[in-house]
Amino acid sequence: MQPIPSFAGDPVKFIREKDGVTVFPETYLSGNARAVKLQVITDNIIRVMASPGKEIPGRKSLITVYSPPSADFTLTESTDKVTVQTSSLTATVTLATGAVVFTDKNGRPLLAERPHNGRNLQPAVFEGQSVYGITQTFETTDGDAYYGLGQHQDDIFNYHHRQVFLFQNNTEVAVPFLISRKNYGILWDNYSLTKAGDTREYLPLSRLQLFSAKGEPGWLTASYSNQRQHPEKVAFTRAESIIDYPYLDDSKKNLPADFAVKTGVLTWEGSIASDFSGLHTLRFTYGGYLKVWVNGKLMADKWRQAWNPGTALLEIDLEKNKKYPVKIMWTPDGDVSYISARWINPVPEADRNAFTIQSEAGQFLDYYFIHGNNMDEVVSGYRQLTGKAPIVPKWAMGFWQSRERYKTQHELLQAVAEYRKRKLPLDNIVLDWSYWKEDAWGSQEFDPQRFPSPDSMIQALHERYHARFMISVWPKFYEGIPAYREFDKQGWLYRRNIADRQRDWIGKGYVSTFYDAFNERARRGFWELLHKKLYNKGVDAWWMDASEPDVLSNVSPEKRKEQMSPTANGTAAEYLNAYPLENAKGIYNGQRSVDADKRVFLLTRSGFAGSQHYAAAIWSGDIAARWEDMRTQISAGLNFSLSGIPFWTMDIGGFAVEPRYEKPTAADLEEWRELQARWFQFGSMVPLFRSHGQLPFREIYNISPEGHPAYKSMQYYSRLRYRLMPYIYTLAGMAYHRDYTIMRALVMDFPEDENVREIGDQFMFGPSLLVSPVYVYKARERSLYLPSGGGWYDFYSGKYFDGGKRITVAASYETMPVFVKEGSILLSGPALQYTAEKKADTVTVHVYTGKDAEFTLYEDEDTNYNYEKGAFSNITFSYKEAGGTLTIGGRHGEFPGMLRDRVFRVVWISRNEPKGWNPEGKADEVVRYSGVTVKLVKK
Incomplete structure (x- = not known):
């Protein structure tokens, strides 16, 4: 394909390459990018690189290990765009701006870079070396939700309209991979400090309208007590509009000398107001005890050891210019402790369907767009890029x-x-x-x-x-x-x-x-x-x-x-x-x-x-x-x-x-x-x-x-x-x-159920078990949601429940609510004191009827790498509801020490015949299995 003339005198607009296309946009429209490359990695993965120079710099990635790309694609051009299309994914880049739009094979929109200057490569210097601050803003469709990004302690599940700070810290794990409920993911290949989501800066409290305990504008009333058992005995007060002691020695250096940190309590009181209506976020860092009341309601009651402070996010709906009483009480832990408070106003309407990834330092922008038919396929794409997860030794799955x-x-x-x-x-x-x-x-x-x-x-x-x-x-x-x-x-x-x-x-x-x-x-x-x-x-x-x-x-x-x-x-x-x-x-x-x-x-x-x-x-x-x-x-x-x-x-x-x-x-x-x-x-x-x-x-x-x-x-x-x-x-x-x-988050297995989008306190453990932990003291029942698309069996009693409902169930001191998905096959082995004590020569097969079911028993040598060479076996159990037939398939594969003859005890569970999980209970069928297909019909 021959390149066509540029807008502003450059010899080419784009160059077709064997693995994709490189576009040369106008820098004033492209956030300082002079070259944007789309590299086709697989049918469902496209890499996007943007450079401040005319060439994409070469570098060895620390995180990717994939083989050189070899996917087939077609390249088509129009007056102002170039389109790269594979069998499952299309990426269209605007020549003038370098902005990329991703759609599926049917043309349905998935994700788009913001069309004008959504990308920004800003020169920066660290250690005397020239780098770039890198920003990319994306726009998506209504109803999207974002997950992943590592492990964080703010008790936030869906990161839509939230900010995630990627900085490795004790309890905080930075993983620059974001996944959407709409079955795409972004792997951001950058190793620097990074913010994702709503990347606006959190502001000091002084940027809010503050009022003292007496109603005076401009500050909160800070009351210092040196007797934590009697916080009402105030040693002195001060007008304060900033609370900012977030890191080591900040409090030691900056708190008043007359405040006895080891024995004292510090309380800020007054009111806040904002010029915005909507959801405001207050973000606290704290070591010791923290209590926060807003409008008379206790919204945070936290504790964290001083040497490893925690964070607390409070989301508060405020009306424009309305005063809300606030009280913040901090009891430090030791002579070095932490407290900070910052805030951010509601997400602007223009950013309602946007999220941004912003990194402090890099040589160029580099990310991978991964698409799949479901979230599992997106995760698979991530591992195709970054490497398989080796099987842990079997003992590691024990206690x-x-x-x-x-x-x-x-x-x-x-x-x-x-x-x-x-x-x-x-x-x-x-x-x-x-x-x-x-x-x-x-x-x-x-x-x-x-x-x-x-x-x-x-x-x-x-x-x-x-x-x-x-x-x-x-x-x-x-x-x-x-x-x-x-x-x-x-x-x-x-x-x-x-x-x-x-x-x-x-x-x-x-x-x-x-x-x-x-x-x-x-x-x-x-x-x-x-x-x-x-x-x-x-x-x-x-x-x-x-x-x-x-x-x-x-x-x-x-x-x-x-x-x-x-x-x-x-x-x-x-x-x-x-x-x-x-x-x-x-x-x-x-x-x-x-x-x-x-x-x-x-x-x-x-x-x-x-x-x-x-x-x-x-x-x-x-x-x-x-x-x-x-x-x-x-x-x-x-x-x-x-x-x-x-x-x-x-x-x-x-x-x-x-x-x-x-x-x-x-x-x-x-x-x-x-x-x-x-x-x-x-x-x-x-x-x-x-x-x-x-x-x-x-x-x-x-x-x-x-x-x-x-x-x-x-x-x-x-x-x-x-x-x-x-x-x-x-x-x-x-x-x-x-x-x-x-x-497994419920969004993985029940993508059509809108109710699970925000549920971050229940999960699937494998394909069959719905787990709902009890996390409230003295609670003896728990409200939980049973996803739609089928029914559910109580694990302990076998009682059947319809899906798509929120229910309240008993949760005695000794038990946690667990449900089994209708259409499940759950395998149980012998009682063990350690995983290698004995092989699972007898396996109880609980078949939860009502829908078709399938589960494949996987076995290998447990502690070596021979599985990488094919030394493992699979036995597939499949149930067909129409005929009430369970098929125990022929064994595929083998390995040294494999059990060639074994016993399978089959237990049928149905809504009309409820049975709790009991591997020692009476079996409905007993099968002696030697690796050859066996069929059973429910009586």
Whole structure:
């Protein structure tokens, strides 16, 4: 195809290329882009790049691993546009502006870049190097909703009209992948500080109309009390219009000297008003206790440990210029604490169907548009770009016990022994930080006084207790230890924290820094250190803590960039958020290079796009042990799963504990036990089942005595998890073989049901189980929604309910509402104390009739990589409602050690014959199976 003349004297408007087209727009209409390229990756993935120069710069992406594109496409031109069309997707770019519009194969609009200057490439400088701030605004159609973008703690599910800040931080995980309920996704290939959604700046309180407690315009009345038990005893008051102590040392440096932070309470009172009508958002950062009242209503009652502050978003509907009384009460936690308050006015009407992605630093704009027939296909496209999710070892799908921390070898072994004695299932025990000598962080060596024989300890775990051993490793080094000296000599360490003489919180305080994970040689060196000091002792898995990197907790993004400058790849501003990806890559590649037969398993506190490719699971960080934090984990886990990374977990029970639980009254102790039981119920049905936290100890038997409702509930759900292992491990196999998502937002499975768009406190665990955690203290019932499109069976009783309804169901102390989708096949195996105790030679097959159903049992060798070479088997169970026929298909595939002969016990459940889940109950049919197709007809 020959190019046609330009508008303004350029020799060409566009150039056809073998993998797409490059357009040369007018810079004053294109946000400073002089070249925009559409690259066809697959039939349903198109990459868009925009450069401030005439050529698209070449670079190696950190997050993509796909093969060179080879999709077929056609290119057509008109007077002012060029269109790229594949068999399933069309992208049309306007020649003058470079703006791109995406439609499906039938011409239905999906997404469009804003037509005029929706893109912006703004020159910027970091570390003396020229880069660009990059912005792209998109416009979509009515009724859209956005999810994904990692893991965040604002208890927001649908990000439409909200702002998401992508900055790796303890409890916050930045993943620049957004997915729409309209079956498209955006993978944003940029590693810098990024905002997505409504990217307008949050404003200081002073930008609102403020009135004092007496009604005087211009400020709020700040009352300082030095007696938190008697906040009414005010030491002094001040007029204040800004609340801004968000980062380390802000409060210590800037609060009045006469305020006793350790014992005091600070209260702001008055009224607010706005010149806008509509939904306003107040955003608080807080350490300690925070209470906020607006118009007399308590809208926030929060607590978070001082060293890891939380955030709270309050959405308030205000009428223009109407005064609303406000009261903000802050009780600091310790002498260094945090409080800030900012706000943003309603989204302008012109942006009602828009969202923006804005990154601080990059060489050019680079994103992938992914389309699918459903959200699963979009996630599959993400993994096609960034890498498959390897199957975790089967033991990782069992229960893990952890605490902060087992201080001795004896403590750790005794915990496992007690689980075995009580016949409570357990697969993995975790050793948290500080197993080294106090002054030897980064040595990766055990303190011989407390861990005299780690090799024997791990051997006992493996051989006597049949348990796996995971150990915490940080990318952190104390100044002066041998490992530090070696890394320093090689130039592998960040130097700023050393130059600052910044001491940590251990003992007298030690100066430390982190290694540069962007340096390939440093990654190899870090793995070699772990291999020599730990892996050779028999370590099974790695807990990669502080991988943000948390060089110093709760510093500003600017300080974090200083601490990481320079990286081996370039400026810290450009590469900031990708650190956890590179850190995981080094250990994954390292272990596979020395032990090809043992599955790598990483648990990391932070992740990035592509983390799943390096066997990384992510947990939600040092959250608080509060009911509201439990609820927040549901939406956080769902959005994280919608970010394309299938293995997620949390600290069951919450990590950080309020002082009232450390030495509890009788009432506080009972609340603690109920919180732990409810959280344990929830945790039993997320991808990874893991208990962890500070004092009080988190072992089931330390939470409550045997016979207590909390104990009985945790015992039941632990045993249930293991009974469901044929179902659960199949989900892990599906995550690899079919790019499946295990913890599923309802929008994935019920896209036609408008009611599920905002539901972030229920989810599907696999294709069959609807999970509705209870997160309110003393609640004994729960309101929940049963999606439309079919009926639902109560898991415990088998009672049938119609879908498309909100119902209130009983939720006793010991049970969490769980429903089974009509048209499901749920497989249950034998009772187990650990996943490898015995094979599932007898499987109970619960068939929930009413609609056609299908489930394929997946099995492999559990702990090696032979499945990558085809060593696995599938047995498909399919039910046809029309004839009431269950077909157990012929086995496909095989692997060493496979069960060739087994028993399937079939239980039929129907609306007229309700039966609760019971793998020990009487079977309706018993089938002896040897790999050949069997057909059964419901009688």
